[in-house]
Amino acid sequence: MAASSMKALRFHGQKDLRVDTVPVPELQPGQVKVKPEWCGICGTDMHEYIAGPIIIPSPEKPHVLTGCSLPVIIGHEFAGEIVELGPGVQPGRLKVGMKVCIEPTLFDDSCPPCLDRRRNCCDKGGFFGLSGWGGGFSEYVCLKEKVVHALPDNVPTDLGALVEPLSVAWHALKASEHSPEHSALIVGAGPIGLAVLLCLIARGCRQILISEVSPQRLKHAQDIASAHPDIEIIVIDSTKSDVVAESKRRCSQGNQGPNTAYDCAGVQVSIETAIRAVRKGGLVCNVAVWEKNASIPMNALVFGEKKLIGVATFREGDFPEVIEAISTGKIKPEKLITAKVALDNAVQDGFEALLKSREHVKILIHP
Numbered sequence: 080m081a082a083s084s085m086k087a088l089r090f091h092g093q094k095d096l097r098v099d100t101v102p103v104p105e106l107q108p109g110q111v112k113v114k115p116e117w118c119g120i121c122g123t124d125m126h127e128y129i130a131g132p133i134i135i136p137s138p139e140k141p142h143v144l145t146g147c148s149l150p151v152i153i154g155h156e157f158a159g160e161i162v163e164l165g166p167g168v169q170p171g172r173l174k175v176g177m178k179v180c181i182e183p184t185l186f187d188d189s190c191p192p193c194l195d196r197r198r199n200c201c202d203k204g205g206f207f208g209l210s211g212w213g214g215g216f217s218e219y220v221c222l223k224e225k226v227v228h229a230l231p232d233n234v235p236t237d238l239g240a241l242v243e244p245l246s247v248a249w250h251a252l253k254a255s256e257h258s259p260e261h262s263a264l265i266v267g268a269g270p271i272g273l274a275v276l277l278c279l280i281a282r283g284c285r286q287i288l289i290s291e292v293s294p295q296r297l298k299h300a301q302d303i304a305s306a307h308p309d310i311e312i313i314v315i316d317s318t319k320s321d322v323v324a325e326s327k328r329r330c331s332q333g334n335q336g337p338n339t340a341y342d343c344a345g346v347q348v349s350i351e352t353a354i355r356a357v358r359k360g361g362l363v364c365n366v367a368v369w370e371k372n373a374s375i376p377m378n379a380l381v382f383g384e385k386k387l388i389g390v391a392t393f394r395e396g397d398f399p400e401v402i403e404a405i406s407t408g409k410i411k412p413e414k415l416i417t418a419k420v421a422l423d424n425a426v427q428d429g430f431e432a433l434l435k436s437r438e439h440v441k442i443l444i445h446p
């Protein structure tokens with residue numbers, strides 16, 4: 080007989096995450112039940128832990144799509160195994176026993192952005208693992224069939240848990256129309272900055288600059304650079320070098336700077352650096368989520384005819400492309416995983432460990 084209760088990591092409030100015993104979710108028509116094997120801690124989860132609820136709905140304002148509010152189960156970067164298909168789901172693309180990863184976007188499939196294939200911008204949009212209906216730091220989840228993606232045999236579920244952050248980077252490269260002959264600057268070498276680096280490498284970029292302030296994060300970027308001696312990857316310590324000057328000097332064609340700059344830090348100095356460093360006619364792509372507004376050097380944009388765009392998560396098609404790129408070895412994301420922790424120790428060895436040290440990139444929890 081199937082278990083009726085399970086363990087899950089729930090967000091109750093700021094600095095208040097608890098491993099609770101909760102009912103196993105009931106499988107609805109059109110859904111698939113998955114047992115998560117690995118789930119990564121995201122920067123968004125950290126923001127909620129430190130200063131939340133931010134995205135997580137509070138009881139005064141339940142989520143418009145899910146109707147849920149805290150306590151909610153968290154975790155949205157995960158992969159696991161299918162344990163049951165719900166009514167109406169025919170075994171075919173998905174089967175019981177299959178390893179899968181999850182696209183955690185919640186969307187209504189009916190608003191104008193959804194009908195325009197922008198489910199990531201859904202008017203009622205949310206996140207599985209933040210907005211209710213469950214999350215990856217739990218023993219079982221039930222999800223719509225279309226957000227469940229099969230993993231090939233050579234992509235284990237720990238790497239499957241990295242498909243979500245890599246898809247954010249992948250989507251950013253597509254949205255910024257990055258082509259292999261373009262040079263790129265990445266501002267910030269946190270998990271998303273490193274994901275952008277890996278995806279740029281996978282997509283054939285030949286010249287990449289990446290800047291960062293933290294020595295540990297610089298080392299992670301340097302490790303990836305060392306593994307790709309055939310590509311010009313320049314790691315810039317922004318506490319020691321002027322990133323704008325260095326970008327202009329290093330990118331050829333008359334000190335013009337890179338074609339594209341990715342802000343993966345989301346602070347005043349990072350967006351300003353990206354805008355000033357990118358060449359005239361170039362494009363700045365903001366991948367970061369912001370805690371407060373920035374002041375934009377508008378005349379640098381205006382007189383350089385530079386473009387500034389925002390990107391949000393990922394769209395239909397990004398997950399399968401990233402899975403394929405990992406399977407064929409174009410993306411080698413193993414280095415992003417710096418620790419693996421049991422669910423019972425998730426707060427101490429996961430969230431608190433990330434708070435204390437920037438030595439970690441991605442900590443995976445085993446639910």
Ligand SMILES: [Zn+2]
Nearest residue numbers: 187190193201
């Ligand atoms: Zn929608």
